[in-house]
Each structure stands twice: as structure tokens, then as C-alpha cells.
Amino acid sequence: MTMDHELSILSEAMRRAGREALRMAATGFDTYTKPDQSPVTSADLAVNQILRDHLSAAFPEDGWLSEETEDNHNRLTRSRVWIVDPIDGTRSFVRGLPEFCLSVALVEQGMPAVAAIFNPATGEFFSAIRGQGIRVERQAEAGQAPFTPPERPLALVNPWELRVGRFQALEPHLHCRPIGSIAYALALVAAGQADAVVTLEGGNEWDIAAGVLLIEESGGRATTAAGHPFTFNRADPRVKGTLAIGIDLTTPTRTHLIQLSAASRDLRAPLP
CATH class of the missing domain: 3.30.540.10 (Fructose-1,6-Bisphosphatase, subunit A, domain 1)
Incomplete structure (x- = not known):
């Protein structure tokens, strides 16, 4: 159907x-x-x-x-x-x-x-x-310019997590830019305008459900921060972070992202 x-x-x-x-x-x-x-x-x-x-x-x-x-x-x-x-x-x-x-x-x-x-x-x-x-x-009549990626490779990340230094281990390998909407971030990665999305904690199904399909249909990968697959329409809609990787990201940088994200299972403090 x-x-x-x-x-x-x-x-x-x-x-x-x-x-x-x-x-x-x-x-x-x-x-x-x-x-x-x-x-x-x-x-x-x-x-x-x-x-x-x-x-x-x-x-x-x-x-x-x-x-x-x-x-x-x-x-x-x-x-x-x-x-x-x-x-x-x-x-x-x-x-x-x-x-x-x-x-x-x-x-x-x-x-x-x-x-x-x-x-x-x-x-x-x-x-x-x-x-x-x-x-x-x-839409041609849109009032503002679309997202323009800075230097690549680029990870779009949670602003608070960036401020408190959770992505320091990534910064030698790719640029980290804060963004206020994880859904928009996922769409940008799916469209090839960025290379990854990382949030180490928090989120809800409504933040990511659409973006996960966009990532998958673009050939990328989307999981929880710890690397588990998503399922949706659960009784508790909260999710434990998100890691999305675009199709063009090189293997060494993928490895660094996955290692940092997997280590997030040790984090316990909730996001503000």
C-alpha cells in the first residue's frame, strides 16, 4: 500500500x-x-x-x-x-x-x-x-535564506551540551554547531547540508520521528545515543539522546562519534 x-x-x-x-x-x-x-x-x-x-x-x-x-x-x-x-x-x-x-x-x-x-x-x-x-x-517566496553550512564535516548539537563541554572530544575531528531544533537538524543531515546530529541526553518521540525516517531514506543511520534502534508510539515517549550520521561522513569520524555517543550512557543529569 x-x-x-x-x-x-x-x-x-x-x-x-x-x-x-x-x-x-x-x-x-x-x-x-x-x-x-x-x-x-x-x-x-x-x-x-x-x-x-x-x-x-x-x-x-x-x-x-x-x-x-x-x-x-x-x-x-x-x-x-x-x-x-x-x-x-x-x-x-x-x-x-x-x-x-x-x-x-x-x-x-x-x-x-x-x-x-x-x-x-x-x-x-x-x-x-x-x-x-x-x-x-x-518555496521561492520564502523570506529568509536556508541554512548555510560552515566548515565541514559538521555536527549539529544541543546548545546546552555544547556549552558545558560535552563535545570537546569531537572538536579535533569535526565542527560542532549548536542548533535550536533537532528536527530541523535531522532534516539538514538527510539533505546533505550537515554530517551528523548528536544529543547525548533527552528528547521525545515527536522531536525525532519524522527526522529519523528522513535520515534512513537518505541512506544514513539514526539511533539512540547509546546505539539502539528507535521504536515509536511507546507508552513513554521520552528518548535517551539521538545520534544521526549522514551517508557521506568518513569512517574515522563516524568512529569518534559513535564512541562519544556510546559513552553517554554514563550520564545521569537531566537536561535543563
Whole structure:
């Protein structure tokens, strides 16, 4: 069974939601603080509602897991579940930086089958259907330039982990650049604009589900920080770090990345 219909409906919903995010970025939005001290805006909530309205209307039997929707474990009984981060990189969105995105995956039996990541600020739209490769498009009318990689090889990393020195062992081997959205980072690696994504701790399924499929469909590899494969739509959506390696990274640098990431299993302090 092909997933072209699902991707078509998803793409339309994401483009509409992305336009709303940009409208609110221009006209104003409210910002709140969640119990975990992370920010959420009225734009996150508006995007979440647009995506849910469109996808639930088109596919009423599918489950739903979103960062901005109270979890309902009925999703665990569904063979297909939409896993959604309405705006990944909310801090960047609030600051007006073009490093945020909408990230959605359709997971079937625990594996992403369809994925799309959309950065409305740059117009970059990354999508994939399992077994059909990755597609990258850019809207000509986008207001801001797309990501431009600095020196290569390049790893996109968690800003806090970089500040506290967790990537010092990597810096002789590749450049480490902080980025506010792991979903956007995964899409950039899948598109060949960077070479790896490393977060040694933390994360949730909605941060990475779409990006994992993009990485895999581009020929790369994506695992937990400790090297374990991902499965999705679990009762506890938290993940233990992420390591994604692009197809072009050389073997010696891959080895350094894997060694550093595997050592992260000894880390116990939660991310702030």
C-alpha cells in the first residue's frame, strides 16, 4: 500500500499551518512557560490545532501523539499514529531565528512510514515515504535564506551540551554547531547540508520521528545515543539522546562519534 495520499494530505496541512505560524510571528503571539520550564506559544497551539483538524478529518481511525496535546493512551491500541511537534525549536521561533520547523510523522506498527519537516521561515520542505527516498523542496517566496553550512564535516548539537563541554572530544575531528531544533537538524543531515546530529541526553518521540525516517531514506543511520534502534508510539515517549550520521561522513569520524555517543550512557543529569 502506497502512502502518497497520506503525504499529500500532510503536506497541504503543514503548508497551511506554516503560513499561520509566519502570520503570528509577524502580528504577535503569546508565550507561556510549561511545568518543565520550556516555552510554548499561542502559535504552537494554533499550528497543532490546524494539523490535528486536517489529519483527524482525513484519517479518523489513526492515533495522535503531539507535544501540545494531552496524551491519550488509546493511541497505543492503534496500528497507525501521527506523531507531531507543531513547532520544534520554539525558543528560536520566539527570538525570530529561522531555526524552527513543523515536524510530523505517520508511524505504522512502531516505524515511521511517512514524514515531513517544514521550515516556513526558509521555505524548506523535506519529506519521505518509506522505501521511496527523500524529497527536498524550497518555496521561492520564502523570506529568509536556508541554512548555510560552515566548515565541514559538521555536527549539529544541543546548545546546552555544547556549552558545558560535552563535545570537546569531537572538536579535533569535526565542527560542532549548536542548533535550536533537532528536527530541523535531522532534516539538514538527510539533505546533505550537515554530517551528523548528536544529543547525548533527552528528547521525545515527536522531536525525532519524522527526522529519523528522513535520515534512513537518505541512506544514513539514526539511533539512540547509546546505539539502539528507535521504536515509536511507546507508552513513554521520552528518548535517551539521538545520534544521526549522514551517508557521506568518513569512517574515522563516524568512529569518534559513535564512541562519544556510546559513552553517554554514563550520564545521569537531566537536561535543563
